[in-house]
Structure formats: C-alpha cells, structure tokens
Amino acid sequence: MRAELEGMWSGIHDVWADNLEQAFREIRLIVKKYPYIGFDTEFPGVVAMPIGEFRSMGEYQYQILRCNVDLLKMIQLGLTFFDERGHPKATYQFNFRFNIKEDMFAQDSIDLLVNSGLAFDRHAEEGIDPFEFAQLLITSGVVLCEGVHWLCFHAGYDFGYLLKLLTEQKIPENETQFFERLKIYFPTIYDIKYLMKSCKSLKGGLQEVADQLHLTRIGPQHTAGSDSLLTGAAFFKMREMFFEDNIDASKYSGHLFAIGSANDHSPPATA
Numbered sequence: 001m002r003a004e005l006e007g008m009w010s011g012i013h014d015v016w017a018d019n020l021e022q023a024f025r026e027i028r029l030i031v032k033k034y035p036y037i038g039f040d041t042e043f044p045g046v047v048a049m050p051i052g053e054f055r056s057m058g059e060y061q062y063q064i065l066r067c068n069v070d071l072l073k074m075i076q077l078g079l080t081f082f083d084e085r086g087h088p089k090a091t092y093q094f095n096f097r098f099n100i101k102e103d104m105f106a107q108d109s110i111d112l113l114v115n116s117g118l119a120f121d122r123h124a125e126e127g128i129d130p131f132e133f134a135q136l137l138i139t140s141g142v143v144l145c146e147g148v149h150w151l152c153f154h155a156g157y158d159f160g161y162l163l164k165l166l167t168e169q170k171i172p173e174n175e176t177q178f179f180e181r182l183k184i185y186f187p188t189i190y191d192i193k194y195l196m197k198s199c200k201s202l203k204g205g206l207q208e209v210a211d212q213l214h215l216t217r218i219g220p221q222h223t224a225g226s227d228s229l230l231t232g233a234a235f236f237k238m239r240e241m242f243f244e245d246n247i248d249a250s251k252y253s254g255h256l257f258a259i260g261s262a263n264d265h266s267p268p269a270t271a
Contacts, residue, residue, distance in 0.1 A: 012091040012218075012225040016126045023092055024136040027079075031141050034081035034089040036149045038232025040224045041158040042076040042113055044098070045106025062156070062175045062259045069160035070170045073103055074130065075113065075123065077162070078224030079142070082151075086236030093225030097127030116222040134165040143185045150186050151235040153206045153227075154193040156259045159186065175260055183254060190247065192234055193257035199242045206230060213237045 015023045031037075048071055050063040075098045080091040100110060100120050114120070137143060143166065152158060159182055160171050166185055172178045182189070192209065196202045202209050207221060207230075215233050219226030239247055247253075 009088045010090045012093055012229070014225075015092055015094045015128065016122075017097075017128050017132075018126065020094075020128055020132060020136065023094075024140050026090070027081075027092065027140050027142060030081050030089055031148065034083050035145075035147050036082040036084065036086075036151060036232065036235075037142065038078070038080035038082065038088075038091075038228040038230075038235070039150050039152045039155065039158060040078045040227035040231055041074050041161055042118070042222065042224050043074050043109075043157060043161055044072050044104065045109030047071060047104055047106050058259055059175060062178065065156050065160050065259065066171055066173070066178075069157065069164055071104060073098055074161040074165070076118065076224040078226070078228030080225070080228040080232045082232050082236065086233070086239075088229060088232060091225045091229050093223065093228075094133060095123055095127055096130055096133070097123060099124040112222055116220045118223070130165050131168065134168070138166065146187045148186075148188065150189045151232050152189065152191050152256075153209075153231050153234070154257045155189075155191050156256045159189075159256065179254070179260055188249065188253050189256070190235060190252060191256045192231060192238065194255045195235075195238060195242075195247070195252060198252075199238060202238070206234070210234055213241070 013023065046064065046068050048067045050060070050067050054060040054063065074096055076096065077094040078091060079094075081089045083089070098120065101124075110120070142148060163171055163178075163181060163185065167181070172181060192206075196209070202212055206227060207217070210217060210230050210233070213234055215230060215237060217226060217230050219229070221227070239245055
C-alpha cells in the first residue's frame, strides 16, 4: 500500500480545536473527488451491561452498544478519503475533548490507547468540542449525501457515537429506529466485517485481515487515523479480490456486523 500512496496521499493530519475549521475547509473540497471514506473511532471501552430479556442476541448486542454510547464520549475519529479506484487523498484524525479525571472510561481501553500514543493531557486541554465538530460535519458534504460511501470495520459503536454527535440526542431505543436514522445520515455504508461473510478465507480483526490481504499499516495501531486508512485500503483490496470490483449495494450496503436483522440467526438472550 505504501507504493500506492506516493505522490497522492498527503498523510495523517492531526486535528485539534485550533485547526478544526481549516480541516473542514479542506474536506469540503476533497470529498467532491474522493467520496469513499474510510472511517474509524476510538472510544473509552465498555462500562455497562443491560439487564432483562431480549428477543435475540442481536438485540442484546444493540442494547449493550446503546447504554455505553449514551454514557461515554468519543475520544478520536479518523476519516480517510479515497477516489472510486481506491487511491487515498488525505487522512484526518480528529482529537476530541476528553478528561480522564472527569469522564467515564474502562481502564483497559485507556491503557491500550495510551500505549498507542494518545496524549490524554492534550485531549483535556486542546480537544475538539464535539458539538462544534457536528455542526461542521453536517455542512461538509460528507453526511446526508447519496454519493458518499462510508467504509468501516465492525462499526456499530463508531456509528453510534457519530449519530449521537450529529443528532445531539441519545441513540434510538431499538435497532429498527437506529438503522432508519443511520440511513438518513449515511445512505451508503460497507462494513468490512459484514462483507467477510462472503469472503470465507478472511478471518479475524482489522489487522489480521490486512495481513491476509498483504496490506502494510501506516501509523500506530489503535489510532483512528491509521485504522481508517487501513480500513479503506482493505475494502478496495477485498472488492478487487472477492467481488470482481463490483459490490452489490442492494445486498451489502447499510448492514453492520453483529447488529441488525441481517445478523439475526440467534436465540433469545437473557442478562
């Protein structure tokens, strides 16, 4: 992948509160020619579990997602912009306001992010206000647009956090409402983990899949910018190798791995 980036990809741009508006000025122009977006977030783990009876394991998984997204804050978000042939233009890594002295988190998740290089003192002092980010994102041409394709990996939580920001509301009470809202803001989504159901030789998490596809990571693992770049690259390599460069949107778009009716082949769950 490194050779493919030469002369075109401008690198991973770290975005904080002081350069947020400049980043979106660039994004408004870039997305017109690079409408495929590799997407990843970093968030502070899982701290709560729902209690009760659930119709299926899919519904149970959604309720875990819901209660944690409602309680917690996103820490970092990565967007990498690709053209229709899979050539990347730029990666933006948005660093949000997060204070480990005040905000809720799971310790193992914070330890992982610290080991990946996140500087939480800087997040507390220079981090982006999530509502300012949401206002700029709404008018950027990146969301609410049929022609923009979102590329992700096992992204229920990622989209949960982003929907919470965009709507300034808690995420919907059930999966059906969640997917209805998701479709409005993100009309076209391809979740690599869902696509892997049709790629029997691919297994594991993002790094394992990238290794199987012979892709080279740029930047530290478990950082949103690097993960968004690798996610997008994996999508295009999978499209070429397993789908003859043509993925059927009616079959694959809009589905997220582990939640939603497309994943529901499991018995009821109790917690």
